[in-house]
Amino acid sequence: MKYLETNEAMPAKVGSYKGYKYYIIPSLFGALNGYAELPKSWKDGDEDELTVHGGITFKGYVRDGASKVKVIGFDTLHAFDDQETWDLKSVEKECKYMIDEMIEVWYKHRPLRANTETALKTADELRKLLRKQGLSFDELGNLNKK
Known part of the structure; x- marks a missing residue:
């Protein structure tokens, strides 16, 4: 149409x-x-x-x-x-x-696009939460290795 x-x-x-x-x-x-x-x-x-x-x-x-x-x-x-x-x-x-x-x-x-957008939004929210705690993704990974 x-x-x-x-x-x-x-x-x-x-x-x-x-x-x-x-x-x-x-x-x-x-x-x-x-x-x-x-x-x-x-x-x-x-x-x-x-x-x-x-x-x-x-x-x-x-x-x-x-x-x-x-x-x-x-x-x-x-x-x-x-x-x-x-x-x-x-x-x-x-x-x-x-x-x-x-x-x-x-x-x-658009399942792939929708899933990618959801993952990016989730990662962004996690990044914000980590920043409030004074951490980065790398530091979070190092904590899990200990």
């Missing part, structure tokens, strides 16, 4: 889940649409694996203050949709489900 323009409409709700923002924006027809911020290294086409309500029907940007955020989204205006069922709470729940799926797909396609 190609990137579309920017949705400039005012969100009914902006939230955050597992480190990603989501937006609920009413359509011109009053139905609520859900959008989720994409990971920075998202690979185009990965959204085809998501099973969010009605499929991904939007890939583009939403306005968040002065900046634009790259998102994917779904709508609730399909022929089989009951608008009374798709209230703010249910669209929010579907946004969170979409984020869960996005994370799963992202990790499935």
